Amino acid sequence: MEQNLIFQSMDSDSIMNLMSRAVQHMPIKKFYGNQLMVKCIYICAKLRICENLGNSLESKKSCYDIAKEVGAHGESLYRMMRAMTVEGFFSECLGEGFEKGIFQHTNLSIQLLNEVTRDEALVHCGTAFFLSWESLYETVMTGKTSGFKSLDSSSLWDFLKKNPEADIEFTKGMASMSTPYHQNLVKMVDFSRFEIVCDVGGSHGLLLNEILKNYPTIKQGLNFDQPIVFENLNKLGKRDLDPRFSDVGGNFFESVPQADCYVFKLVLHNWNDDQCVQILDNVSKAMRENGKVYLAEHIMEDSVGDFTIKKKYIAWTDLHIMNLLNGKVRSKSEWDKLISRTDFKIDQIVESDQELTQNYIILSKKVIHVTLLK
Numbered sequence: 183m184e185q186n187l188i189f190q191s192m193d194s195d196s197i198m199n200l201m202s203r204a205v206q207h208m209p210i211k212k213f214y215g216n217q218l219m220v221k222c223i224y225i226c227a228k229l230r231i232c233e234n235l236g237n238s239l240e241s242k243k244s245c246y247d248i249a250k251e252v253g254a255h256g257e258s259l260y261r262m263m264r265a266m267t268v269e270g271f272f273s274e275c276l277g278e279g280f281e282k283g284i285f286q287h288t289n290l291s292i293q294l295l296n297e298v299t300r301d302e303a304l305v306h307c308g309t310a311f312f313l314s315w316e317s318l319y320e321t322v323m324t325g326k327t328s329g330f331k332s333l334d335s336s337s338l339w340d341f342l343k344k345n346p347e348a349d350i351e352f353t354k355g356m357a358s359m360s361t362p363y364h365q366n367l368v369k370m371v372d373f374s375r376f377e378i379v380c381d382v383g384g385s386h387g388l389l390l391n392e393i394l395k396n397y398p399t400i401k402q403g404l405n406f407d408q409p410i411v412f413e414n415l416n417k418l419g420k421r422d423l424d425p426r427f428s429d430v431g432g433n434f435f436e437s438v439p440q441a442d443c444y445v446f447k448l449v450l451h452n453w454n455d456d457q458c459v460q461i462l463d464n465v466s467k468a469m470r471e472n473g474k475v476y477l478a479e480h481i482m483e484d485s486v487g488d489f490t491i492k493k494k495y496i497a498w499t500d501l502h503i504m505n506l507l508n509g510k511v512r513s514k515s516e517w518d519k520l521i522s523r524t525d526f527k528i529d530q531i532v533e534s535d536q537e538l539t540q541n542y543i544i545l546s547k548k549v550i551h552v553t554l555l556k
């Protein structure tokens with residue numbers, strides 16, 4: 183009420199000045215549009231708007247021509263791209279000699295020409311992740327993972343099972359996000375003494391394939407995941423895989439194949455402690471003598487000091503996993519507590535010196551001393 187009276191006594195220029203100063207003094211407002219940009223980026227990735235615009239920073243094209251080629255509605259696409267220019271994503275060619283709706287790339291939009299970046303954008307900005315945030319309120323209020331409820335499914339995996347297109351986007355996105363770290367992960371530890379290596383929840387199988395390429399003495403590589411993942415993956419065509427590589431479909435809550443080395447990359451962080459104990463019990467039952475388990479995971483650290491890219495990534499990943507997957511990014515003491523409930527002990531933690539590569543938590547079976555009583 184009081185504020186309205188102030189506005190009434192001011193001319194419109196002063197009101198604009200006041201408003202723009204308010205925005206400057208309230209940096210909180212810069213976050214409000216993030217969800218809109220996420221959706222716009224998803225649409226650009228999905229419809230390959232950026233490739234259609236051209237393959238260099240100099241390329242220019244009418245959004246109405248793009249709309250025709252991708253089957254979108256011209257004026258709506260124009261208004262979406264115009265809004266994105268405000269965030270520096272595309273620039274609109276304005277002024278003499280330009281008809282309405284001609285756009286040019288910027289340093290942001292050009293990034294979506296990269297297939298890996300596009301795959302990541304499709305997952306991060308895609309339906310499953312986007313909708314799941316709708317239930318964060320419930321997760322925070324109840325302490326129970328609720329993100330999947332917004333997907334009208336009993337879990338993320340159930341949603342992916344029902345939506346083959348989203349499942350393929352998820353698997354391709356995981357492959358794109360994983361690949362940059364494979365070289366480090368293969369070299370950080372020595373897999374040469376193992377005969378059968380099983381990548382549990384191996385999805386696309388690219389890490390296992392890299393392990394096989396680097397360790398010629400390994401006899402067999404088993405890529406273990408849900409059967410539906412391989413069904414969908416194989417629809418994309420033949421994969422370029424080592425002859426020792428094979429996909430094995432199954433459910434790690436029931437059993438895992440026999441092997442002497444088990445790799446789990448970004449798998450146990452998706453599950454709560456009880457579920458992890460159940461999975462590791464199945465590994466314990468199947469593991470050959472002197473076997474080892476390699477958990478490739480991020481480790482939660484105290485948030486003292488600078489907020490590095492790694493800390494930011496881990497903090498958001500943890501929240502995302504809490505809301506959607508019933509898991510967490512565990513600290514060293516949380517790993518100690520969890521592993522103490524299993525047949526395993528932690529042999530060693532091999533920390534990566536590369537900012538976003540996971541660390542290895544290496545497990546072997548506890549030695550059980552049996553005292554024979556006479």
Ligand SMILES: C[S@@+](CC[C@H](N)C(=O)[O-])C[C@H]1O[C@@H](n2cnc3c(N)ncnc32)[C@H](O)[C@@H]1O
Pocket residue numbers: 339356357360382383384385386406407408411432433434435446447448449452
């Ligand atoms: C976050 S992805 C990790 C994929 C891969 N390890 C990577 O880092 O790129 C988790 C994987 O666990 C698989 N998974 C989920 N539930 C499973 C189950 N019950 N049995 C076997 N695999 C499962 C998913 O299909 C998915 O491929």
